[in-house]
Amino acid sequence: MTTYIAKRVLLLIPTLLGVSVVTFLLIHLIPGDLVTILLGITASQNEQTRQALIQAIHLDRPLGVQYVLWLGRVLEGDLGHSLVTGFSVADELARSYPVTLQLALMAMAIALAVGIPMGVLAATRAGRTLDASTRVFSLLFISAPAFFIGTIVIIGGARYAPWLPTLGHVPFSESPARSVGTMLPAAASLGLAISAIIARFTRSSMLEVLRQDYVRTARAKGVADPGVVYKHALRNALIPVVAMAGTQFLYLIGGAVIIEEVFALPGMGRLVVNAIYQRDYTTIQGAVLVLTSAAVLVNLALDLLYHVIDRRIVYA
Amino acid sequence: MKETRERAIRGERRLARRAFLWTGGLTLLGLAAPPLVRPVIAQSPKRGGTLVVAADVSPPGLDPQKSAAAHSWMVAEHVYSNLLRRDAQMHIVGDLAESWQVVNDTAYVFRLRKGVTWHHGRELVAEDVKYSFERMLDEKTASPWRSNWQVIDSIETPDRATVRFVLKRPFAPLLSYLATPHYSAIVPRDIVEKHGDLQKTASGTGPFALERFVPDNTVILKRNPGYFEPGLPYLDALEYRIIPDEAARLAALRAGTVHYLWSVDPLIDRQLQGARGVVLREPDGYCAQHGMAFNQTRPPFTDVRVRRAVSVGINRRVIIASVLRGRGSITTKIPPCDAPFGYSGDENGLPYYANDPALARRLLAEAGFANGLDTTLEVSPRFPQTIRTAEVMKEQLAAAGIRVTLKQVEWGAALKNFVRTEYEGMSMIPLVWQPDPDAHAYDIFHSGSNINLGKFKDPQVDELLERGRTTMERDKRVAIYRDLQRHMADQAYLIFPYASGATEVLRETVKGYLSISGAQPGSRSRLFFKQTWLDR
Numbered sequence: 001m002t003t004y005i006a007k008r009v010l011l012l013i014p015t016l017l018g019v020s021v022v023t024f025l026l027i028h029l030i031p032g033d034l035v036t037i038l039l040g041i042t043a044s045q046n047e048q049t050r051q052a053l054i055q056a057i058h059l060d061r062p063l064g065v066q067y068v069l070w071l072g073r074v075l076e077g078d079l080g081h082s083l084v085t086g087f088s089v090a091d092e093l094a095r096s097y098p099v100t101l102q103l104a105l106m107a108m109a110i111a112l113a114v115g116i117p118m119g120v121l122a123a124t125r126a127g128r129t130l131d132a133s134t135r136v137f138s139l140l141f142i143s144a145p146a147f148f149i150g151t152i153v154i155i156g157g158a159r160y161a162p163w164l165p166t167l168g169h170v171p172f173s174e175s176p177a178r179s180v181g182t183m184l185p186a187a188a189s190l191g192l193a194i195s196a197i198i199a200r201f202t203r204s205s206m207l208e209v210l211r212q213d214y215v216r217t218a219r220a221k222g223v224a225d226p227g228v229v230y231k232h233a234l235r236n237a238l239i240p241v242v243a244m245a246g247t248q249f250l251y252l253i254g255g256a257v258i259i260e261e262v263f264a265l266p267g268m269g270r271l272v273v274n275a276i277y278q279r280d281y282t283t284i285q286g287a288v289l290v291l292t293s294a295a296v297l298v299n300l301a302l303d304l305l306y307h308v309i310d311r312r313i314v315y316a
Numbered sequence: 317m318k319e320t321r322e323r324a325i326r327g328e329r330r331l332a333r334r335a336f337l338w339t340g341g342l343t344l345l346g347l348a349a350p351p352l353v354r355p356v357i358a359q360s361p362k363r364g365g366t367l368v369v370a371a372d373v374s375p376p377g378l379d380p381q382k383s384a385a386a387h388s389w390m391v392a393e394h395v396y397s398n399l400l401r402r403d404a405q406m407h408i409v410g411d412l413a414e415s416w417q418v419v420n421d422t423a424y425v426f427r428l429r430k431g432v433t434w435h436h437g438r439e440l441v442a443e444d445v446k447y448s449f450e451r452m453l454d455e456k457t458a459s460p461w462r463s464n465w466q467v468i469d470s471i472e473t474p475d476r477a478t479v480r481f482v483l484k485r486p487f488a489p490l491l492s493y494l495a496t497p498h499y500s501a502i503v504p505r506d507i508v509e510k511h512g513d514l515q516k517t518a519s520g521t522g523p524f525a526l527e528r529f530v531p532d533n534t535v536i537l538k539r540n541p542g543y544f545e546p547g548l549p550y551l552d553a554l555e556y557r558i559i560p561d562e563a564a565r566l567a568a569l570r571a572g573t574v575h576y577l578w579s580v581d582p583l584i585d586r587q588l589q590g591a592r593g594v595v596l597r598e599p600d601g602y603c604a605q606h607g608m609a610f611n612q613t614r615p616p617f618t619d620v621r622v623r624r625a626v627s628v629g630i631n632r633r634v635i636i637a638s639v640l641r642g643r644g645s646i647t648t649k650i651p652p653c654d655a656p657f658g659y660s661g662d663e664n665g666l667p668y669y670a671n672d673p674a675l676a677r678r679l680l681a682e683a684g685f686a687n688g689l690d691t692t693l694e695v696s697p698r699f700p701q702t703i704r705t706a707e708v709m710k711e712q713l714a715a716a717g718i719r720v721t722l723k724q725v726e727w728g729a730a731l732k733n734f735v736r737t738e739y740e741g742m743s744m745i746p747l748v749w750q751p752d753p754d755a756h757a758y759d760i761f762h763s764g765s766n767i768n769l770g771k772f773k774d775p776q777v778d779e780l781l782e783r784g785r786t787t788m789e790r791d792k793r794v795a796i797y798r799d800l801q802r803h804m805a806d807q808a809y810l811i812f813p814y815a816s817g818a819t820e821v822l823r824e825t826v827k828g829y830l831s832i833s834g835a836q837p838g839s840r841s842r843l844f845f846k847q848t849w850l851d852r
Contacts, residue, residue, distance in 0.1 A: 031726075031733075033732050036731055087515065151563050158571035264533075264560060277728060
C-alpha cells in the first residue's frame with residue numbers, strides 16, 4: 001500500500017511536466033498579445049515603448065527558450081512574477097488558493113450533510129410525499145445554476161436582511177469564525193446545487209442496495225430498521241456516491257469562477273481567469289502547477305477512501 | 317517672462333446643458349427613479365467615517381507609472397499628487413506647484429509648495445520631480461507613458477523648490493499632461509528603490525495614504541493628516557471593495573455596505589427602482605466614445621465612397637436613443653466634454669454624419685457595389701454595450717445595402733486586431749477619454765504611427781496634427797482641431813457612433829462629492845473624495 005502511494009505521488013512529476021508544456025503551448029496559441037493588453041489603447045503604442053516592454057519580459061526569445069527559462073526558475077523554487085502586475089506568483093497563489101480550498105471544503109460539507117440524509121430518506125420512503133418533495137428540491141437546485149441562486153441570495157439578503165454579511169472576504173487566518181460566516185452564503189449556493197445531485201445518487205444507489213439479499217437476510221435476522229439502513233445498506237450504497245462527490249470536489253478545487261465573481265471572493269478561479277484574459281503566462285503556469293498537483297492528490301485520496309469504505313478494495 | 321494662470325483646457329461647458337442635467341435630467345430616468353443630487357453645499361462638512369467604493373475590477377498594481385489601467389488610477393489619484401491638477405471646472409491649477417512660468421515655448425519653471433511631506437515622512441524636494449519623469453523615460457521602467465514625455469530635453473533643479481523643464485520643441489499639450497493624474501504622478505525615489513516598484517506599495521503626497529492592498533479583495537486608504545491642503549480630507553478612510561458582479565454591487569449599495577459605485581448600464585435607474593437612500597448622478601458631460609475602424613489596407617474600404625456610405629448608412633441619433641436611452645451625444649474622436657476642442661453639435665453639423673440610406677446606396681453604386689456589399693464587423697462580448705451598438709448598426713446598414721456579419725472575438729484578441737488593423741472589414745471597441753486633443757488624435761490618426769487605426773495615410777491629417785501639437789495659442793489650436801474633425805468626417809476614415817458616460821450611484825449620506833467629467837469606460841478620470849464627507 002505504501003509503495004502504491006509513493007508510486008502515485010512520484011507520477012506527479014511527469015504529469016506536472018506534461019501539463020506545463022501543454023498549457024505553455026496552449027497559451028501561446030490564443031490570439032491576442034500581452035503587450036497590447038498591458039499597454040492598452042490609452043498608452044500610445046510607440047514602437048520603442050513596445051520593444052522595451054517585450055524585452056523586459058523576455059517575449060522576444062523563442063518559445064522553447066522561454067519555457068526552459070521558466071522551468072529552470074521553477075526548479076530553483078521560484079515561480080516568477082506576474083507579467084501584468086509584477087506581483088510574485090507564489091504570493092498570489094498563497095493568497096488565493098486557501099480561499100478556493102475553504103470554499104470547496106465548506107461547499108462539499110454542506111452538500112454531503114444535506115444530500116446524503118435526503119437521499120436516504122427519499123429511498124426509505126420511496127413513492128411517498130417526502131420522496132416527491134426531495135425530488136422537487138433536487139430538480140430545482142440541479143436546474144438553477146449556482147450563480148443564479150447566489151444572485152438571489154445576495155439580492156434577497158440586501159433587501160430583507162441588510163445586516164447579513166453576504167459579500168467580501170475575511171481570510172481564515174485572520175478570524176476563523178468571521179471567515180466561515182462571510183463565506184457561508186457562497187458555500188451554500190454551491191453546496192446546495194451539489195447536494196441535489198448527491199441526494200439523487202444516494203437515493204437510487206440505496207434503493208438498489210436495499211433490494212439485495214443480504215439486506216433481506218439482515219431484516220430476517222431481526223436487525224432493527226435504522227440498523228439495516230445506516231449500518232448495512234448505506235455503507236455499500238456510498239461507493240458510487242463518493243465517486244460522484246469526488247468528481248464534483250475536483251471541479252470545486254479548480255476554483256468556482258462564477259461563484260467567486262458573484263460573491264466577490266478573491267479565489268483561484270478569478271486569479272486564473274483574469275490571468276488568461278490578460279495572457280499573463282507566468283501566473284497561469286504557476287496556477288496550473290498548483291491545480292494539477294491538487295487534482296492528482298485529491299484523486300489519490302479518493303482512491304484511498306474507497307478502501308476505507310470497503311476493505312475489499314485494496315491497491316497493490 | 318509672462319506669469320501664467322494658463323487655463324489651457326478651460327471646460328467652458330454650456331450652462332444650459334448642466335442645468336438640464338442637474339434638474340430636468342430627472343425625466344430621462346423614468347418615473348420612480350431616485351432623485352438627482354444637486355451641487356448644493358448648505359451643510360458644513362463633518363469629519364470622520366470610512367467611505368466604501370464598490371469597484372468592478374481589482375487594480376492590476378498601484379504603480380501610476382507602470383499601470384495603464386483606470387482601476388489603478390482610481391487608487392493612485394488619491395495617493396499621489398502632480399505638479400498641476402484640474403479643478404471641477406476643468407481649469408488647470410497648481411497642485412504641488414505653487415506657481416509656474418512659461419519662460420518661452422520650450423522652457424517652463426515650476427515653484428514647489430513648501431513643507432510638503434511624503435506619507436513616509438520625508439520632505440518633498442525638486443529632485444523627486446526630476447526623478448519621477450526620468451523614471452518614466454527610462455526604458456527599463458517600461459512605462460506606458462514614456463512616449464508622452466520624450467519631448468523633454470532636460471529637467472534642472474536649481475534649488476530644492478524649483479524645477480525647470482527644457483523641451484526639445486514647442487509642445488502645446490504639456491501643461492494639460494502635467495495636470496493628468498496618471499500621466500505625471502510624482503513618486504518618491506527612496507521608496508521605489510527600496511521595493512523595486514510601486515505595484516504593491518505606495519507613498520505619495522496626496523490626501524490619502526495606502527494602508528492595505530489585497531488584490532481581488534480590497535484596497536484601504538487612510539487619511540493623510542499632513543496633507544498640504546489644510547483641513548482635507550474629511551474622511552478617515554477610503555475603501556475600495558472589489559465586487560466583480562454588477563448585481564452584487566447594486567445589492568451591497570442597497571444594503572448600505574457600500575456608498576458609491578458607477579455603472580455604464582443605461583438601465584441602471586430601473587434596477588434601482590424602489591431603493592431607499594440612493595441617489596443617481598448623471599455624468600457632467602459625455603466623454604467615452606465608441607470607435608469603428610475600417611481595414612483600409614485593401615478594398616472595399618480604401619474607397620472613400622464606401623466609407624461615406626457606412627457613415628450615412630448608420631443613424632447616430634437612433635443609436636443614442638435606443639442603445640443609450642438618450643444618454644449620449646454625437647461625437648468625433650474629441651468628445652463634447654473637451655470644450656472648446658470637442659465637437660458639440662448635432663449630426664447635421666458635420667459632413668456625412670446625417671443618416672441618408674438613399675445616399676448610401678448611391679455612393680455604393682458609384683463605387684461599383686450596385687447590388688450592395690458584404691462585410692464583417694468585429695466586436696468583443698466583454699462590452700455588452702458594444703454588441704448592442706453593433707446589432708443596431710447592422711440593421712441600419714442593411715437598409716443602406718451593406719450586409720454586415722458580426723464577429724464576436726475575445727477581448728484580448730479584439731483589442732490587438734483593432735490596434736494593428738488585423739481584422740477583415742470593420743472593427744469596433746470602446747475608446748477612452750484623453751487629456752488633450754493631441755493625445756486623442758495624434759497616435760491613432762498620424763500616417764507615421766504604428767497604431768494608425770485602419771492604416772490610412774492622409775498628408776492633410778498629418779499636417780493638422782503636427783500644427784495642433786506645436787501651436788501654443790489656444791484659439792488657433794481650436795481652429796486647427798475643428799478643421800481636423802471636419803476633414804476626418806468628410807473622409808470617414810473612422811466612425812464614431814456616439815459619446816457616452818457612466819452613471820454614478822451614491823448613498824444619500826455622501827456629501828460634497830464631485831468628479832471631473834472625462835470618463836473612462838466605466839470610471840471617472842478623477843474622483844473627488846478628498847472633499848467628500850459622510851453625513852452619518
